[in-house]
Amino acid sequence: MIQAFQVLLLWLAGLGAATQFAKIAVPFPELVLLYPDHAESMGWLLSIISLLGAVLGAVSGAVVGRVGALKLLIGGLCLGGALSIFQASLPGFYTMLATRFVEGVSHLAIVVAAPTLIAQITSGKARNISMVLWSTFFGVAFALNAWIGLPVVEHFGLPFFFALHGGLMIAIAGLILLCGLKVQPSQDVAPWRWSELIDVHLRTYRSPFVSAPAIGWFFYTLTFVSLLAILPSRLPEGHAATVAGLMPLAGIILSWLAVPILLSRMSCVSVINLGFALGMFAIAGVFLGVPLELVCVCLFAVLGLVQGGSFAAVPILNQTPETQALSYGAMAQMGNAGNLLGTPVLLAVLGRTGEAGMLITVIGIYAAAILAHVALARKRALRQPA
Template sequence: MTDSFRVFFQVVLLWLAGLGAATQFAKIAVPFAEISQLYPAHSDTIGWLLSIVSLIGVILGALSGAIAGRIGPSTLLISGLLLGGAMSLFQATELGFYVMLLTRVVEGLSHLAIVVAAPTLIAQITHGRARNAAMVLWSTFFGVAFALNAWAGLPMVARFGLTGYFLIHGLLMLLIAGIIYACRIRVDLEQSGSVGFGISEWVNAHVKAYRSPFISAPAIGWFFYTLTFVSLLAILPGRLPEHLSATIAGLMPLAGIVLSWLAVPLLLSVMSCVAVVSLGFALGIAILCAAFMGLPLAAVCVALFAVLGLVQGGSFAAVPELNETPEAQALGYGAMAQMGNAGNLLGTPILLAVLWRGGDAGVLAAVIGIYAAAITAHLWLARRRQACLQS
C-alpha cells in the first residue's frame, strides 16, 4: 500500500467516523415522527431528545479540544466511537423516556469527541492541496449523513423499526472504531499529562481558545454560519409554494456540498481560508439583496446555500492553516464544535421571532446583518493576528 493511498484510506475512515457522529443527530431528527410515537406521554418535551446533544456541545466544546490536546486525538476518537456505539446498542433495547434522555447526554460527549478528534487527525496526516481537499470532504459529513439517513434510514426504520435502526448504527460505530484502531493513526503532541474536568480547567480552556485570534477565528465565523444554516433550512422552504417546498428543501444543502467540492479547493490555491469564508458570506449578502430586487425566493434559497458551501469548506480548512500544532488545532475544532452547537440552538428561535414580527423581508434583512457581522468579525480577528505576528 503506497503512502498516498494509505492517507486517502485513513481520511475516508475518519470521514466515515464523522458520518457516524452526524447520525447521532439524524437518527432522532429524520424519523422524528416515529420517535414521537415511541414516547406519546412526553410530547411536550420530546424535542430535548434532539437538542440536548447540542446543549452538551455548547457547555463542553472548548474543553473537549483541550482534552484532545492532552490525551491525543486518536485515543479520543476511538473512545468517542466506542461510547457512541455502546449508547446506540443500549438505545435499541427500547428504553424509557428519561433513560433515553440520559443516553443522549452521553451521546453528546461521544459526538464532541469525534467531531474534535477526527478533523485534528485529518489535518495532521495530510498536507498542502491534499489537506484542503480532505478538509472540504470533512466539511460535508453533516449534510451527507442527513441525506443518507433520509434516503436509506427511513426505509430501514419502516422495515426493522427504530430498534433495528439504532442497532445498525451502533454496530457500524463499533466497526469503524475497530478499523481505525487497527490502522494505528497517531499524532505526536507537544503536551501530555493528566486531564482535569473541574471549573478551572473549563475556564482555562475557554480563555486559551478565545483569547487567541488564531484558534478562535474559524469558530467565530462558524457561529454566524450555523446561526442561519439550520434555521433557514427549516424556515425558507415553508415560505415557498407547496409544490416547490420539498424539492427546494432537498436541493439547498446539496447545492452547498456541490459548490464546496468544486470551488473551495480551487479557491484555496489562490486565497487564504479566511478569505474564502468571507467571500462566501459576501456572496450570501449579494444574493439576499437580490431577493429585495425581485429574484424569486426559490432561486434565492438554492443560490444562498450554494455560496454558503464556501463558508463550510473554508472554515474547517482554516483551523490547520492558522494553527500549526495538533494541540492548537484540537482547541480550534473544539471551539468550532461549541460555536456550531450554540448557533444551532439559537438560530431557529431567533429567526422565527424575526419572522413573526417582520415577515420574510425581516428574516432576509436579519440574515444580511448576521453575515455582515461575520465579515466584520473576521476582519477584526485578521488585524489582531497581524498585530500578534508583528509584536
Template sequence: MILLLWLAGLAAAAQFAKIAVPFDLFRQQYAGAGPHIGWVLTFISAIGAVAGMSAGVVVNRFGCKPVLVLALLLGGSLSVWQAEMPVFSTMLFSRLLEGVSHLAIVVAAPTLIAEISPDRLRNFALALWSTFFGVAFALVSWLGTPFVAAHGLGALFVLHGGAMVALGLCLAMVLPSAPRLSEPDSDGIKSFLVKHIAAYRSPRIAAPGLGWLCYTLTFVSLLALLPALLPQDVRAMVAGLMPLVSILVSLVFVPLLLTRLTGVSVVIVGFALAIAVIAGVFLGGPVPVLSVALFAVLGLVQGASFVAIPQLNTTLADRAMANGAMAQMGNIGNLLGTPILLFILARADLQGVLLSVAVFYLAGIFLHIWMRARRMAETGFSDAV
C-alpha cells in the same frame, strides 16, 4: 485513513439524523412527552454548547486516537441500547451521554485529518470533512427511511450503533499511535480555565469558530424554515436541493478557490455573496431560485472554515483547541438559531427573517476582518490573500 475519519464524521452526524429524519415516529413512540419531545433531538447539543472547548483540552491531554476510538465505541454502544426505546427520561439521559461521544468525534477527527493529510490533499480533505453533516442527513433520508419502513425504528439504531463500533475498532487498528500533546496540569481547574480564556483570546485559535457561529445560527434553521415559506409546488424540490448544492460547492469550488485565496478570505467571500443573494430577494428576485443560490454560496463558508484551522494554527495542540472552539460555537448556533429565527418570523415576514440572517453574515465578515487585523498587529504580516 482520511476516508475512515470522514466516515466517523458521518456516524457522528447520524446521531442527529437518526432522530431528526424519522421524527414523526418518535412522536408516536413517546406520545406522552408532548412538546418536550424536541429535547430528544436537541439535547445532544447541550454538552457541546457548554463544553466544546473542553474537548480540545481533553484531546491535547490524551491524544486524538484514543479519544476518537473511545468516542465511537461509546456512541455505538449507546445507539444499540437506545434501540430498546427506553422510557423518555432515560432516553434523554442517554442523549446527553451521546453528546459526549459526538463532541469528541467532531474535535478529534478533523484534527487528525489536518495532521495526516499531505499538503497537496489537505484542503480537499478538510472540504470533504465539512460535508459530513449534509451527507449523513441525505443518506439517512434516502436509505434510512425505507429501512425503517421495512424493519422498524429500533433496527436503524442497531445499524447505526454497529457501524460506529466497527469504525472505532477499524480506526484503532489503522491509526498511528501518537503521544499526548500536553502533560497533566498541577493547577487543576485554574489551569483549565486559563487555557479556555487564552484560546478565545487568540485571533488564530478563535477566528474559525467565531465565523462558524454566524454560519450555524442560520444553516439548520433555514433548512427547517425556508421550504415552508415557499410555494407548495416547489417546496420538496428546493428542500432537497439546498443541502446538496452546499455540499457540491464545498467539494468542487472551495479547493479551487483555495489555490488563490486563504481559507479566511474564502469564508468572507461566501458571507458577502450570501448577503448579495439575500439582497436579490428584496429586489424582487424569485425566492425559490435564490434559496438554492443562498445555500450554494454558503458552501464556501462550510468548506473553507475547516481549512482555516490548519492554515492559522501550525501546532497540533492549537488545532485541537480551534476544533474545540468550532464544535462549541457550532452547537451554540444549532441550539439558538431556530428559536431566534422563529421568534423573528412570528413578528415579521420572510424578508424580516432574511434581513436578520444578513446581519448574522455581516457579523461574520466583521469578526474575521477584526481577527485578521489582530493577527497582523501581532506578527506584522497580513494573511489577507
C-alpha cells in the same frame, strides 16, 4: 493511497457523529408516536447534544491534547455505538433522554478528534481537499439518512435503525484502529484542575488564530439549520421537499468544486468572507423579484464556501496539534451554540417582522461575520501564532 483511505475512515466517523443528530431528526414523527405523552418535550431528544456541546466544546479541544486524538476518537465511537445499541431497546422517555445527554460526550469527542487527526496526517493541497471533505459530513449524513435511513425504518423499524447505527460506529472504530494511523503522542501534562475550565476558554478565545474559525462558524450555524427548516415552509407545497433536498446538496457540491481551487489563490479567511458576501447578495435577490426557490438553492450553494473554508482555516491558522484541537473544540462549541439559538431567534423575528425582516436579519448576521473576521485578521497581523 493509504493516507486517502485513512482520511475516508475519519470522514466516516464524522458521518456516524452527524447521524447522532439525524437518527432523531429524520424519523422524528415515528419518535413522537413512540412517546405520545411527551410530545411537548420531544425537541430535547434532538437538542440536548447541542446543549452539552455549547458548554463543553472548548474544553474538549483541550482534552485532545491530554488524552490524544486517536484515543479520544476511538472512545467516542465506541461510546456512541454502545449507546445507540442500547437505544434500540426503546427505553422510557427519560432514560432515552439521559442516553442522549451522554451521547453528547461521544459526539464532541468525534467532531473534535477526527479533524485534528486529518490535519495531522495530511499537508498542503491534500490537507485542503481533506478538510473540504470533512466539512461535508453533516449534510451528507442527513441526506443519507433521508434516502436510506427512512426506508430502513419503514421496513425494519426504529430498533433495527438504532442498532445498525451503533454497529457501524463500533465497526468504524475497529477499522481506524487497524489502519495504522501515525499520530503525535498526547502531551505529558499535570492533572486536570477545575480552574483550567476558565483557562482553556481564555486561551482559546483570546487567540485570533485559534478562535477565528469558530467565531465565523457561529454566524454560519446561527442561520444554517434554522433556514433549512424555515425557508422550505415558505415555498409552494409541491416545491418544498425538492428544494429542501437541494439546499444542503448545493453547498456540498460548490464546496467540493470551488474551495480547493480558491484556497490555492486566496487566503482561507477570504474564502469564508466571500461565501458570506455572496450569501448576502443571494438573499437580496428576494427583494429584486428572484423566485424564493432559486434564492434558497443559491444561498446554500455559496454558504458551501464558508463551510469548506472554515474547516480548512483551522490547520492553516494553527500549526500545532494542540492549537488545532483547541480550534476544533471552539468550532464545536460555537456551532452548537449557533444551532441552539438560530431557530428560536429567526422564528421570533419572522413572527414580529415577517419574511422581509427575517431575511434582513440574516443579511445583518452575515455582515457581522465578515466584520468579525476582518477584525480578527487585523489582530493576527500584529501577533505571532499561538
